[in-house]
Amino acid sequence: MTIALRLLATVVFIGSFFFLVREPISLVWVVGITLILISYSNKMVPEASPILVILLCVISLFWVNSMSPLWGDGYEEKLNRAQIIDAANKEDMQQREFVSKAQYAVKGNLKDPSSAVFSSDYFYSSNGNTFACGNVNAKNSFGAMTGNKRYVSDGTSTGSYVDDGGAGFEEVWKLRCRN
Structure with missing residues (x-):
């Protein structure tokens, strides 16, 4: 069970890392807290450290989504704004x-x-x-x-x-x- 949780925590951490790059400050605290959790994992219940890493990554993803939308209506609005800006820039260049x-x-x-x-x-x-x-x-x-x-x-x-x-x-x- 512990190995499966640690593997899942690693996959979630690596997957989150890809999205957290959009808000670099989130990387600082996610990586920092993850390192602290790993270093103190021998003093905790074996399952606590991977669960806390997963929870930290999920919370970070929601925080980043609030700042720079990754999914949902905000993401669609962001894409629409980008398309409008690109079209205006193209017209201006022409x-x-x-x-x-x-x-x-x-x-x-x-x-x-x-x-x-x-x-x-x-x-x-x-x-x-x-x-x-x-x-x-x-x-x-x-x-x-x-x-x-x-x-x-x-x-x-x-x-x-x-x-x-x-x-x-x-x-x-x-x-x-x-x-």
């Missing part, structure tokens, strides 16, 4: 990649593309069309910085426009860059 592509396209329409400094960039999507909008400051033909000029881009150089002060750009801005 938007950043599109804005970067649009900046590259806008640079193709500038006199000195290497001098371009972008600011206030954002992503806009409407009716299945996507646009990047923002400001660009770049050198003109005389080598002077022009100051921030608004830009609109669909990610291609033919669909990229920099504000030249004309009324045509204002219409494009209103249609494609509602912020």
